[in-house]
Amino acid sequence: MRVLVTGGAGYIGSHTVVQLVAAGHDVVVVDNFSNAKPTVVPRLEALTGGPLEVHAFDLTDRDKTESLFSERQFDAVVHFAGLKAVGESVEIPLEYYQTNLDSTFALVRAMQRHGCFRLVFSSSATVYGEHAPVPMREDLPTSATSPYGWTKVMIEQVLRDVAKTDERWRIALLRYFNPVGAHASGTIGEDPSGIPNNLMPFIAQVAVGKLDKLRVFGNDYDTPDGTAMRDYIHVEDLAAGHLAALTRLGSTDERVSTWNLGTGQGTSVLEVLHAFEAACGRELPYEIVGRRAGDIAASYADPSRAQSELGWRATRTIEDMCADQWRWQEANPLGYPD
Numbered sequence: 001m002r003v004l005v006t007g008g009a010g011y012i013g014s015h016t017v018v019q020l021v022a023a024g025h026d027v028v029v030v031d032n033f034s035n036a037k038p039t040v041v042p043r044l045e046a047l048t049g050g051p052l053e054v055h056a057f058d059l060t061d062r063d064k065t066e067s068l069f070s071e072r073q074f075d076a077v078v079h080f081a082g083l084k085a086v087g088e089s090v091e092i093p094l095e096y097y098q099t100n101l102d103s104t105f106a107l108v109r110a111m112q113r114h115g116c117f118r119l120v121f122s123s124s125a126t127v128y129g130e131h132a133p134v135p136m137r138e139d140l141p142t143s144a145t146s147p148y149g150w151t152k153v154m155i156e157q158v159l160r161d162v163a164k165t166d167e168r169w170r171i172a173l174l175r176y177f178n179p180v181g182a183h184a185s186g187t188i189g190e191d192p193s194g195i196p197n198n199l200m201p202f203i204a205q206v207a208v209g210k211l212d213k214l215r216v217f218g219n220d221y222d223t224p225d226g227t228a229m230r231d232y233i234h235v236e237d238l239a240a241g242h243l244a245a246l247t248r249l250g251s252t253d254e255r256v257s258t259w260n261l262g263t264g265q266g267t268s269v270l271e272v273l274h275a276f277e278a279a280c281g282r283e284l285p286y287e288i289v290g291r292r293a294g295d296i297a298a299s300y301a302d303p304s305r306a307q308s309e310l311g312w313r314a315t316r317t318i319e320d321m322c323a324d325q326w327r328w329q330e331a332n333p334l335g336y337p338d
């Protein structure tokens, strides 16, 4: 298939591009590089063994999105592009609503107009809100605690409504849990700008000496060691989930399918820290501080629907995730070059 990957220069998109090319797909990327560096492109080309077609523009620009679809025929779209920082979304909500919704509107309009009806969308476990029981199942009600989360809830609803208008639509809503890790080559990975908000890149930067110590947000949760538990999933397993979803969309009668992509296992903050210490071969400094506002005690998936319907399951362990994250961080202490 010829697959358009929006946000294909970003963290999850780049790993998915490599797997799509390896599976024989003809991949075209659109990315405005608002949260990625162009130097990822030659690294992707080295991994895929050929030139990669990349269009650098903002998807919210309806004219440019429309002209890309006029020039090229796509069989499917994997839509990663968007803003994703929960805390930032509270500071600048309009930016988040506008970017995430307008880019989706422009994309889906162009798809409709040009007869491309297969779409895989990056949703998030954040749509389960703060009171969801674990393990989280796809049929739980959705809600959100941040403007970022609401954009995911809203886009899911928009896509369900659009799907009702044409029987050709086949849409996958993939709800990711906590993506971490990097490609085993250590040449592509997550490159957050500024101080990382998320646990794994923060620990990696402590390990490489960029940050002094980890602050563990709370050890008084109702969990075995008191620290909060999350469902960390290796980005390579996540990327494989996208390929499985794309394939499944070719054979299902359901217009919209919702799948959790997670391991089904919760791992605590201290367990992640200790796994990372084993990966990098030394003890890492940390201190326990108060809970972070908005955090919940435990979040992990019931991944059984994806397992049975997609024939997909996450296979990599937390040790694999830390080893690959460390290989990437150690080789690229400053992330991608400018």
Ligand code: NAD
Pocket: 006, 007, 008, 009, 010, 011, 012, 013, 030, 031, 032, 033, 034, 035, 036, 057, 058, 059, 060, 079, 080, 081, 082, 083, 084, 099, 103, 122, 123, 124, 125, 176, 177, 178, 179
């Ligand atoms: P990322 O920021 O690394 O990748 C997103 C890419 O989209 C970036 O390369 C950015 O430059 C590009 N982009 C942003 N706005 C754009 C626009 N208007 N036009 C064109 N390109 C644009 O993020 P990621 O971690 O790879 O996440 C990918 C998707 O998965 C996002 O939709 C995110 O919300 C979702 N998601 C991420 C996580 C996570 O923890 N990383 C969890 C759940 C869901």
Ligand code: WQD
Pocket: 084, 086, 123, 124, 125, 126, 177, 178, 179, 197, 198, 199, 200, 202, 214, 215, 216, 217, 218, 228, 229, 230, 269, 292, 295
């Ligand atoms: C994990 C655990 C923290 C940093 C976020 C988004 C979610 C999704 C994935 C997009 C928590 C603890 C963290 C630190 C810590 N993204 N922690 N010290 O909050 O589960 O999920 O990313 O859709 O929407 O909210 O991930 O990596 O920030 O935190 O103790 O310096 O690590 O309290 O328990 P989170 P995280």
